[in-house]
Amino acid sequence: MSEITQLTLEAEELDAADELSKLRERFVLDDAVYLDGNSLGALPASVPDRVDDVVRRQWGSLRIRSWDESGWWTAPERIGDRIAPLVGAAAGQIVVGDSTSVNVFKAVVAAVRMSEDEHGEGRGGRDEILVDATTFPTDGYIAESAARMTGRTLRPVTPAEVPDALSSRTAAVLLNHVDYRTGRLHDLPGLTAAIHEAGAYAVWDLCHSAGALPVGLDEHGVDLAVGCTYKYLNGGPGSPAYLYVRRDLQPRFDSPLPGWNSHVEPFGMDPAYEPVAGARRGRVGTPDILSMLALEAALEVWEGVSIESVRAKSLALTDFFLKCVTSYVPEGRVESLTPTPHPERGSQVALRCSPTLGFARAGGAPNAAEVMKHLITEGVIGDFRHPDVLRFGFTPLYIGFADVERAARVLAQTLESFD
Amino acid sequence: MSEITQLTLEAEELDAADELSKLRERFVLDDAVYLDGNSLGALPASVPDRVDDVVRRQWGSLRIRSWDESGWWTAPERIGDRIAPLVGAAAGQIVVGDSTSVNVFKAVVAAVRMSEDEHGEGRGGRDEILVDATTFPTDGYIAESAARMTGRTLRPVTPAEVPDALSSRTAAVLLNHVDYRTGRLHDLPGLTAAIHEAGAYAVWDLCHSAGALPVGLDEHGVDLAVGCTYKYLNGGPGSPAYLYVRRDLQPRFDSPLPGWNSHVEPFGMDPAYEPVAGARRGRVGTPDILSMLALEAALEVWEGVSIESVRAKSLALTDFFLKCVTSYVPEGRVESLTPTPHPERGSQVALRCSPTLGFARAGGAPNAAEVMKHLITEGVIGDFRHPDVLRFGFTPLYIGFADVERAARVLAQTLESFD
Numbered sequence: 021m022s023e024i025t026q027l028t029l030e031a032e033e034l035d036a037a038d039e040l041s042k043l044r045e046r047f048v049l050d051d052a053v054y055l056d057g058n059s060l061g062a063l064p065a066s067v068p069d070r071v072d073d074v075v076r077r078q079w080g081s082l083r084i085r086s087w088d089e090s091g092w093w094t095a096p097e098r099i100g101d102r103i104a105p106l107v108g109a110a111a112g113q114i115v116v117g118d119s120t121s122v123n124v125f126k127a128v129v130a131a132v133r134m135s136e137d138e139h140g141e142g143r144g145g146r147d148e149i150l151v152d153a154t155t156f157p158t159d160g161y162i163a164e165s166a167a168r169m170t171g172r173t174l175r176p177v178t179p180a181e182v183p184d185a186l187s188s189r190t191a192a193v194l195l196n197h198v199d200y201r202t203g204r205l206h207d208l209p210g211l212t213a214a215i216h217e218a219g220a221y222a223v224w225d226l227c228h229s230a231g232a233l234p235v236g237l238d239e240h241g242v243d244l245a246v247g248c249t250y251k252y253l254n255g256g257p258g259s260p261a262y263l264y265v266r267r268d269l270q271p272r273f274d275s276p277l278p279g280w281n282s283h284v285e286p287f288g289m290d291p292a293y294e295p296v297a298g299a300r301r302g303r304v305g306t307p308d309i310l311s312m313l314a315l316e317a318a319l320e321v322w323e324g325v326s327i328e329s330v331r332a333k334s335l336a337l338t339d340f341f342l343k344c345v346t347s348y349v350p351e352g353r354v355e356s357l358t359p360t361p362h363p364e365r366g367s368q369v370a371l372r373c374s375p376t377l378g379f380a381r382a383g384g385a386p387n388a389a390e391v392m393k394h395l396i397t398e399g400v401i402g403d404f405r406h407p408d409v410l411r412f413g414f415t416p417l418y419i420g421f422a423d424v425e426r427a428a429r430v431l432a433q434t435l436e437s438f439d
Numbered sequence: 440m441s442e443i444t445q446l447t448l449e450a451e452e453l454d455a456a457d458e459l460s461k462l463r464e465r466f467v468l469d470d471a472v473y474l475d476g477n478s479l480g481a482l483p484a485s486v487p488d489r490v491d492d493v494v495r496r497q498w499g500s501l502r503i504r505s506w507d508e509s510g511w512w513t514a515p516e517r518i519g520d521r522i523a524p525l526v527g528a529a530a531g532q533i534v535v536g537d538s539t540s541v542n543v544f545k546a547v548v549a550a551v552r553m554s555e556d557e558h559g560e561g562r563g564g565r566d567e568i569l570v571d572a573t574t575f576p577t578d579g580y581i582a583e584s585a586a587r588m589t590g591r592t593l594r595p596v597t598p599a600e601v602p603d604a605l606s607s608r609t610a611a612v613l614l615n616h617v618d619y620r621t622g623r624l625h626d627l628p629g630l631t632a633a634i635h636e637a638g639a640y641a642v643w644d645l646c647h648s649a650g651a652l653p654v655g656l657d658e659h660g661v662d663l664a665v666g667c668t669y670k671y672l673n674g675g676p677g678s679p680a681y682l683y684v685r686r687d688l689q690p691r692f693d694s695p696l697p698g699w700n701s702h703v704e705p706f707g708m709d710p711a712y713e714p715v716a717g718a719r720r721g722r723v724g725t726p727d728i729l730s731m732l733a734l735e736a737a738l739e740v741w742e743g744v745s746i747e748s749v750r751a752k753s754l755a756l757t758d759f760f761l762k763c764v765t766s767y768v769p770e771g772r773v774e775s776l777t778p779t780p781h782p783e784r785g786s787q788v789a790l791r792c793s794p795t796l797g798f799a800r801a802g803g804a805p806n807a808a809e810v811m812k813h814l815i816t817e818g819v820i821g822d823f824r825h826p827d828v829l830r831f832g833f834t835p836l837y838i839g840f841a842d843v844e845r846a847a848r849v850l851a852q853t854l855e856s857f858d
Binding site for chain 2: 048050054056059060062063067068071072075076078079080081083084086087092118119120121122125153156157158160161162164165169170176201248250256257258259260261275276277278279280281283287288289290291293304305306307308309310311312314401403405406
């Protein structure tokens with residue numbers, strides 16, 4: 021039996037045994053293998069009619085009355101509560117709105133202020149913010165601004181270096197749960213404990229983990245967290261991000277963006293700011309209702325789905341992808357940047373397209389951008405990340421094992437075509 | 440001829456002579472008189488199909504490719520350029536995204552930094568930010584945060600007090616073009632000139648003027664401006680706000696929210712922030728595409744419409760409303776908070792529902808909230824603003840003179856019913 025026949029059969033068996041396979045029906049998909057759900061999740065089938073209702077009836081007909089009657093005003097908290105179980109948070113701690121970048125700003129400044137609030141004017145000497153040096157850049161840019169505006173120093177370190185970098189100077193630490201490039205899953209429980217041990221506050225960016233694996237915010241005592249909703253949560257292009265503030269810290273959440281939506285009495289038109297209690301304190305201005313209610317409809321795909329089962333399938337998918345790639349692609353043409361051990365792997369596989377290895381053609385290996393372009397024309401949609409990475413995201417809600425086999429096979433053919 | 444007959448006839452004549460009357464067809468409206476477009480603009484007829492296309496085809500079918508192929512990535516600047524002529528700005532100075540509150544933060548902090556940048560470390564003693572004391576509260580809350588985070592003092596003054604309050608201590612001034620409560624139009628050219636005379640930077644909030652009257656940002660040398668798009672620009676509930684940075688100031692625009700969307704090479708994944716040139720420097724994170732492209736479709740109603748003609752009709756509408764109210768409502772039952780002189784009037788009329796005057800019934804006058812509730816059940820939709828204000832907004836694109844007459848007539852009947 022050829023390798024291809026064997027892996028095709030294995031994929032069939034895995035798909036047949038997959039309890040989540042029927043969830044694919046909850047999405048609008050076509051013949052392509054869509055492995056870019058870690059950049060923009062596919063369209064849930066529940067979304068289009070809902071958005072149409074929001075536009076035509078709620079806005080077009082009820083108009084201003086919808087702020088009450090269609091639940092627009094309370095949407096940020098209500099949708100936050102819908103996300104909460106997916107990231108291991110009890111209700112009342114998550115609010116949806118603004119972009120991830122804006123929420124990183126709120127969270128990092130608030131964390132620094134919690135530290136200050138604990139130590140008073142002298143700050144207890146806590147003058148440093150640590151930030152993941154391997155982060156998606158926006159977190160670093162925003163953390164730099166937060167440091168500048170709170171009079172702290174920003175110190176970029178890799179997550180592995182965090183335990184040694186922590187000291188009595190550390191006010192707050194901003195880390196990514198899963199590295200956007202390599203797909204490495206960082207040790208959220210262990211690092212959070214180390215940060216707390218050092219007397220600092222932990223802010224986690226969940227963009228690449230929420231919806232793909234259990235996060236356990238409450239269980240691990242995370243202080244603040246942010247995440248986007250357009251990747252594994254399928255909220256749509258630029259759908260609003262969210263902010264988690266642990267319940268006991270909420271009274272000390274001192275927002276750098278104290279907009280009227282977080283006032284205790286937003287329609288009191290009080291010239292003095294008095295923050296409301298609870299998660300709503302993370303709100304700023306008027307919520308973008310269209311994007312927000314599209315997200316709410318998108319979250320319906322999670323009905324009856326446990327994040328644990330999603331994680332189990334995600335690992336099986338990435339395991340199988342790595343197995344197929346190893347089997348189909350001649351050694352040395354790509355190398356995986358994604359860790360092999362399960363506890364260190366998110367829901368994506370990043371393959372480095374080595375420019376020096378394994379190619380006979382003049383000019384050496386094709387560059388990763390070229391390879392990805394070709395893959396896409398062949399119906400395998402992943403993405404390219406500077407400078408040499410092919411990124412494949414596996415959304416267990418709509419990706420099956422046959423998809424995975426096909427993606428690896430097309431990748432091998434593509435690389436061969438450049439030979 | 441009765442007063443009612445006379446004013447009804449006058450309304451008919453005014454509608455017949457109204458060159459903008461046909462624009463009403465560009466909106467989805469019903470039998471109610473919708474005078475709440477200064478809170479949430481009515482639904483433009485061009486929006487629902489566009490949003491459906493964005494959801495089903497752009498997101499559902501093209502998915503990630505839409506960032507390029509559907510123009511998602513460039514939407515914030517493209518839509519900014521569409522708003523620009525409505526506020527008297529040349530292209531390349533406006534970017535759409537985030538909420539008004541978030542943009543106020545960017546603008547005020549950036550203005551303070553421009554001042555600092557001019558004066559160096561000692562700041563030239565410019566340690567004050569002036570803010571409109573009569574502002575919609577969020578501007579005040581955010582300005583307070585901007586002051587706190589830049590080490591300045593916030594000093595609330597009324598717009599009338601600004602000329603005297605300006606001094607060599609003033610770094611920046613945040614003002615509203617039109618007061619959200621009274622509908623008073625402030626002297627943007629005069630105040631901007633006075634602010635510049637004092638060596639400070641002017642930030643204007645255009646929420647209640649853009650789309651209702653000419654603003655003349657370029658002409659009057661405004662430094663920075665922000666505004667929402669869901670009032671007279673009809674962008675939909677919580678549609679993204681915009682930020683104007685005058686072209687020659689853009690190289691000095693130093694954002695407190697330097698997200699990856701404003702990086703010179705956003706996909707370069709550079710750990711060091713280097714801001715792009717131009718209006719895009721005002722961007723932060725991933726734009727909320729659904730809300731943003733709904734706004735883009737909504738702006739099509741402006742095709743062939745001059746803001747000057749809108750202003751002329753707006754003044755005629757509010758003049759006629761005041762005339763009808765004076766004629767129909769017994770003296771002393773309501774008093775207008777909106778200035779009579781045209782140069783001081785926006786596109787709304789605010790009537791104070793006096794609790795002490797003119798009512799025979801036990802318990803005196805009804806409160807304004809009660810009156811507005813009754814008006815709404817009678818098909819006249821305005822809103823109530825704490826503590827005693829009935830607010831009526833006149834959107835010249837879809838409100839006619841017969842609507843105005845009816846609103847005043849129903850108001851008179853409503854007040855009578857409480858007698």
